[in-house]
Amino acid sequence: MAVAHPLDKYLRTDRIPTMWCPGCGLGIVMGTLLRAVDRRIKEGSLKRENVGFAGGIGCTARMTLYPLFDSAHVIHGRAIPFALAVKIVKPEMKMIVVGGDGDLAAIGGNHILHAIRRNADLLVVMVNNMIYGMTGGQVAPTTPRGLYTTTTPYGNPEREMNMIKLTAALGANYVARGSITHPQLLEQYLYKALGKRGLAFVEVISTCPELFGRHIGFRSPVDLYMEIRKRIVIKAKPSIEESDYSWEKGFVIGEFVDRDEPGFTDTIYEYLNKIRGGGVQ
Amino acid sequence: MRVDYITGNTAIAEAAIVAGLKFYAGYPITPSSDIFEYLARELPKHGGHVIQFEDEIASINAVIGASWACAKAMTATSGPGFSLMLEAISLAVITETPLVIAYVMRTGPSTGVPTRAGQYDVLQATYGFHGGLVIPVLAASTPQEAYDLTVKAFNVSEMLRTPVVLLTDATIAHTYGKVIMRERGELEIIERIRPLTPPDKYKPYEPVKEHVPAMACFGDGYNVLVESLTHDERGYYAPRTDVQRKLMWRLYRKIVDSAPKLFDYSAIGLEGCDYAFISYGSTALSAQVAAKMLREKGYRVGTLKLRTLYPIYEDGIRKLVSSAKKVFVIENNVGLYYRELRAILRDKEVVSVPIIDLDLPQPQEIVEVVKQWL
Numbered sequence: 117m118a119v120a121h122p123l124d125k126y127l128r129t130d131r132i133p134t135m136w137c138p139g140c141g142l143g144i145v146m147g148t149l150l151r152a153v154d155r156r157i158k159e160g161s162l163k164r165e166n167v168g169f170a171g172g173i174g175c176t177a178r179m180t181l182y183p184l185f186d187s188a189h190v191i192h193g194r195a196i197p198f199a200l201a202v203k204i205v206k207p208e209m210k211m212i213v214v215g216g217d218g219d220l221a222a223i224g225g226n227h228i229l230h231a232i233r234r235n236a237d238l239l240v241v242m243v244n245n246m247i248y249g250m251t252g253g254q255v256a257p258t259t260p261r262g263l264y265t266t267t268t269p270y271g272n273p274e275r276e277m278n279m280i281k282l283t284a285a286l287g288a289n290y291v292a293r294g295s296i297t298h299p300q301l302l303e304q305y306l307y308k309a310l311g312k313r314g315l316a317f318v319e320v321i322s323t324c325p326e327l328f329g330r331h332i333g334f335r336s337p338v339d340l341y342m343e344i345r346k347r348i349v350i351k352a353k354p355s356i357e358e359s360d361y362s363w364e365k366g367f368v369i370g371e372f373v374d375r376d377e378p379g380f381t382d383t384i385y386e387y388l389n390k391i392r393g394g395g396v397q
Numbered sequence: 398m399r400v401d402y403i404t405g406n407t408a409i410a411e412a413a414i415v416a417g418l419k420f421y422a423g424y425p426i427t428p429s430s431d432i433f434e435y436l437a438r439e440l441p442k443h444g445g446h447v448i449q450f451e452d453e454i455a456s457i458n459a460v461i462g463a464s465w466a467c468a469k470a471m472t473a474t475s476g477p478g479f480s481l482m483l484e485a486i487s488l489a490v491i492t493e494t495p496l497v498i499a500y501v502m503r504t505g506p507s508t509g510v511p512t513r514a515g516q517y518d519v520l521q522a523t524y525g526f527h528g529g530l531v532i533p534v535l536a537a538s539t540p541q542e543a544y545d546l547t548v549k550a551f552n553v554s555e556m557l558r559t560p561v562v563l564l565t566d567a568t569i570a571h572t573y574g575k576v577i578m579r580e581r582g583e584l585e586i587i588e589r590i591r592p593l594t595p596p597d598k599y600k601p602y603e604p605v606k607e608h609v610p611a612m613a614c615f616g617d618g619y620n621v622l623v624e625s626l627t628h629d630e631r632g633y634y635a636p637r638t639d640v641q642r643k644l645m646w647r648l649y650r651k652i653v654d655s656a657p658k659l660f661d662y663s664a665i666g667l668e669g670c671d672y673a674f675i676s677y678g679s680t681a682l683s684a685q686v687a688a689k690m691l692r693e694k695g696y697r698v699g700t701l702k703l704r705t706l707y708p709i710y711e712d713g714i715r716k717l718v719s720s721a722k723k724v725f726v727i728e729n730n731v732g733l734y735y736r737e738l739r740a741i742l743r744d745k746e747v748v749s750v751p752i753i754d755l756d757l758p759q760p761q762e763i764v765e766v767v768k769q770w771l
Binding site: 131165166168170173181184185186187188189190191194196197198199200201204205206208209226227229230384387388391392 | 419420422441442444446448450451452454455456458459460461462463465466467468470484485487488615616617618619620621622623624625626633634
């Protein structure tokens with residue numbers, strides 16, 4: 117079979133085109149993520165059969181349908197416990213959790229909180245399009261204050277949830293925010309995140325022209341893309357405080373946390389070996 | 398083989414280890430927590446993992462994940478926790494994930510009396526999850542049965558690739574009894590079917606034996622798809638009536654057609670009886686004593702204790718109580734499983750004997766209620 121795209125070897129090509137709308141940022145995220153995985157596989161720091169994907173429900177979670185790896189498309193918000201269990205049983209796996217802001221910050225909030233507390237060895241990629249896309253454009257915890265959505269027809273009265281601050285506070289080993297408007301930077305973050313032990317969290321600012329842009333006056337994908345791009349602020353060493361965003365202030369992207377604390381898997385195997393070796397009574 | 402004097406909860410934990418448990422995820426809840434505590438101490442010695450998660454939702458989803466990494470996995474809970482697990486049980490059903498849930502019932506609804514027994518959740522155990530299918534439910538009435546049925550629960554879950562509920566209650570959980578613990582080698586231990594085809598030919602949801610597909614796991618190189626959406630044999634989302642019909646009937650048939658194979662019970666004096674008592678779980682102990690009291694008064698009363706509640710083996714139950722003119726269904730709730738039995742024993746008078754008691758219903762009370770109908 118002729119290879120149409122350099123990433124075809126990592127895709128279930130019979131399922132392409134994807135279900136994502138024209139102008140959606142998710143294709144960029146998936147391409148970027150697979151390029152980062154490809155770099156890791158090529159350099160020998162990751163084995164293909166050890167890469168696994170898990171996602172809950174939402175447009176982002178549907179990313180689990182396309183890569184030609186072990187993949188789980190589970191229930192809303194619950195990809196993290198699924199992926200964590202796979203990692204515990206098979207510590208050689210590199211589990212990548214993909215989810216939207218609704219999937220990970222809202223309904224799955226409790227799990228991300230405790231996965232970070234454990235420093236669970238997972239790469240969690242949260243694509244933040246600031247809206248519930250799949251269900252039709254309802255407000256999300258990440259929706260900037262004041263914006264219109266289908267469930268906040270008079271404007272969103274709530275504060276935006278800043279997942280960077282949360283994940284940094286709870287002790288993730290790696291915390292970065294990228295944007296689909298800057299895929300090369302995003303690829304760097306994802307590549308680095310794939311090499312980390314412990315929990316790596318990468319937030320990706322993305323576009324939903326159909327259900328986010330449409331209600332705030334940017335109906336065309338290009339208009340929304342340009343609008344988001346305008347509001348992205350790139351910083352080499354941003355402080356955690358700078359991660360707070362609003363529609364007016366814009367979005368600081370960069371690496372917020374990079375440390376190397378022991379991951380959960382190493383710790384539990386250390387205990388297990390001690391118990392089995394008779395070191396613990 | 399070992400013999401010990403242990404509680405129902407300890408029996409479950411011991412049996413799970415013998416059955417090959419390698420991953421336990423749980424959240425504390427009375428009266429199931431000592432299964433968790435016992436395994437936390439013992440399972441690591443056998444190379445297994447015991448993790449306390451942030452809630453029951455995380456626990457059951459982790460159990461599903463562990464099973465897809467090919468570890469035998471379980472959790473234990475009670476009513477409120479099981480309610481939180483229901484959405485994920487539905488996921489386990491559609492993804493055909495083997496797992497075991499020890500469901501130690503307590504008095505409800507809601508917080509109820511957490512330390513005391515009841516049989517209020519017997520219907521929820523199989524019908525609680527969304528999607529309108531059935532999962533096997535086994536019910537133990539003694540620590541010995543808790544041991545034997547735990548092994549059976551793992552075997553059934555592996556054989557049929559399904560979640561299985563092992564139903565007990567607060568009374569069985571903390572009642573001590575002599576348990577003969579048969580070990581590996583003395584027991585039949587069933588493992589899931591693994592793929593016989595190479596990865597490029599493998600279809601994760603293609604049945605290979607009696608409606609059941611072979612299971613490849615994460616890390617096996619098979620690019621498995623765990624798919625919560627309606628899927629075809631490849632695991633691809635297919636929102637079509639033909640695919641939905643095929644999937645639904647296969648998931649339904651693989652459980653329901655196994656009813657004769659899964660049927661487990663004990664019967665006393667049913668042959669030629671005029672009256673049959675049907676019960677399950679801890680209440681069955683009282684029912685057996687009540688039947689004996691009535692037999693001593695000259696009534697021909699037999700008892701049927703069901704250890705398999707779902708799938709219901711209709712012909713099997715009908716045959717067992719065929720000579721009875723009246724069937725009494727004795728349970729510690731408002732009369733729930735009675736509804737199931739009334740539906741299959743259409744040619745008989747079926748009487749509900751619902752006795753709500755925080756402990757075992759007293760045999761004398763059963764006799765008093767039943768005597769009005771003899």
